[in-house]
Amino acid sequence: MAGTTVSGIGSNIDTQAIVKSLVDSERAPKQTQINNQTLKATTSLSSIGKIQAALDAFRSALDNMKTASSFSGLSGSSSDEKVATVTTGNGAAAGSFSLLVTQMATASKISTKVFAGGASSVVNAGSAPSTLTIKQGTDTFDVSIPAGATLQEVRDSINSQYANKGLSANILTDANGSRMVLTSSNTGVGSDLTLSGNSGLETGTSVLATPQNAKYTLDGVSMESKTNTIADAVSGITVKLTGVSQVPSGGGAATPTTITVAASGATLKSAVKGFVDTYNALVKAANAETQVTTAADGTVTSGALTGDASLRSLMSAVRTELNAMGGTGQLKSLAQFGVQTDQKTGLLSVDDKLFDAAALTNAADINGIFSGDNGLLARMKSATDTFAQKTTGVFAARSTSLSDSLNDLKKQQDALDARMAALQTSLTAKYTAMDSLVAKLRAQSDSIMTTLNALNNPKSD
DSSP: OOOOOOOOTTTOOOHHHHHHHHHHHHHHHHHHHHHHHHHHHHHHHHHHHHHHHHHHHHHHHHHHHHHBOGGGTEEEEESOTTTEEEEEBTTOOSEEEEEEEEEOOBEEEEEOOOBTTGGGOBSOOSSSOEEEEEEETTEEEEEEEOTTOBHHHHHHHHHHHHGGGTEEEEEEEETTEEEEEEEEEEESTTOOEEEEESSSTTTTOEEEEOOBOEEEEETTEEEEESSSEEEEEETTEEEEEOSOOOOOTTOSSOOOEEEEEEEOHHHHHHHHHHHHHHHHHHHHHHHHHHOOEEOTTSOEEOOTTTTOHHHHHHHHHHHHHHHSOOOSSSOOSGGGGTEEEOTTTOOEEEOHHHHHHHHHHHHHHHHHHHSSTTSHHHHHHHHTHHHHOTTTSHHHHHHHHHHHHHHHHHHHHHHHHHHHHHHHHHHHHHHHHHHHHHHHHHHHHHHHHHHHHHHHSOOOO
């Protein structure tokens, strides 16, 4: 039979178990309080973080939709995407344009002299650092070249420092050796690259490509651009040049490319469905944190933010703008275009038949509802401002408060642990003293009993 662990040698009482029981009993109420409050604060902080992320994504999507022109129902197309592609933006209007591209915008490219030893050739053979100065148009960049630096190391230094400044360096190697080639990502006349300094790389350079402007005609008007992306030639339209207009194989004039901006029901529906998906993502995030579930045994579990006033205010603000009448056309609400709300979940859906019928004759009204300073996109962004501010917003303040609560609970836990450790030390000392006293009393009792037994049992003669 298993025996009981006995820690009291004198008393034969398990004093360690008694001390542990007393300490656990003293700790339990406060520990339970700390555990419950920590779990609640941690869960709430996690849920607030998810809502903040969903709100940031929602607002970012609103910004993207505001800058696009998809709600205008217009889309751009090119008859030859080998020559140009087109996208529409705010301010675009229906129309078509004839485009002829005679020259693409190009960048500057220069080469250093050839180093017979290849990429590992030492560029700076001296004992002191030297400097290579790269001039790109009106910008100047200095590259420090340490003593003993190789051509490869100079190339790596240029790319690590100035790749985001429009410079790139590569090494070309052939039978004669290696040379470093510098290329500008900036195009157009005036973006020439030149080298100077005292590194030795600036001597013996050669120009591989001279920068030039793009040249094209738009509806017969000759134009030039420093880049191949033309964003200001036609209001609300961005044209990206991809190649030069081709001359027919039989000779003659180059074939023009037709740029067309026209109404597109598919583009308009895609924009509305994009908004619906964006709105639903926010609603789903809110529903997930406020959902109340009932288990098979009837136990009800509430979400971390069930009944939360801040989240309720956010969703109320968003729904208010969603249901508000807007626009300057005949139709002023999304419901009139077939955008419906599920009364149970709050999610939006699009009735394709109702939408197609309404958009067929009132497409401009949809643009009026969504776009502009007083449009739905702008109003929803404004309605969520106070909730989304990074440091002073409603949810940021909640996160800060919850973090402070967790820090305070950590301090309470440390204090409780210290107090219980002191209590355990104190009780252990007291029970050890008690055990020692019992041991002494037993020893005295045994001694007395031995004496009495001796007196009661005298030896016979």
